[in-house]
Amino acid sequence: MLKLENLTYRYEHLMMRFDLHIQAGERIAILGPSGAGKSTLLNLIAGFQTAEKGSLWLNGENHTSTSPAQRPVSMLFQENNLFSHLTIEQNIGLGLHPGLRLNSTQKQTLQQIVSQVSLEDCLPRLPAQLSGGQRQRAALARCLVRQQPILLLDEPFSALDPALRNEMLVLLEQVCHERQLTLLMVSHNLDDAARIADRALLIVDGNIHYDGLTNTLVAGTVPEAAILGMKTDAI
Structure with a gap:
């Protein structure tokens, strides 16, 4: 469904590189410090930014160089970008x-x-x-x-109060289940991440430092959890 192979992008002094395989219908939480490359990863998949090298496959087709309009993805931002008029x-x-x-x-x-x-x-x-x-x-x-079969969310609910955020998460779970969407969601809220996605990616300095179960990361049972400011039980 979604495959990134040595997808490389330079932002100022930081060289980002992503290798990633995601199956159809998976829900992925993308976590990490500010400026780590989380939004860049989504923008590369959506086609809003262009990789220097590597390949990007969506739905079995090579979309490394295609325009955003040609890619089988939709993207939702924190700012809803509705036209006021x-x-x-x-x-x-x-x-x-x-x-x-x-x-x-x-x-x-x-x-x-x-x-x-x-x-x-x-x-x-x-x-x-x-x-x-x-x-x-x-x-x-x-x-x-x-x-489109792939939905990209870049901190879409972070500006909402807890009640509204919960309402949106319920709706998102329902929609993903009914439509069997592949979901990648950037979030700074660990509870939201654990609720919506079984699998998590931890992005640090433009690289994937953890790719595994969200609950394991959030529980602090792996050393990578310390990157998120959590106390860990890992030795």
């Missing part, structure tokens, strides 16, 4: 057609996704008229209408 329906519709000229099938798809994220009553409103949680639901819906 467009209604919620129009913002979501942009995921289907940049000119908002939707055919009947696309309109049906939009309504199905809107129902799934419980935003039916919000469609005619502007983003400013919605709560923070509703805006993130709308941004997630815009990702989902594209119906």
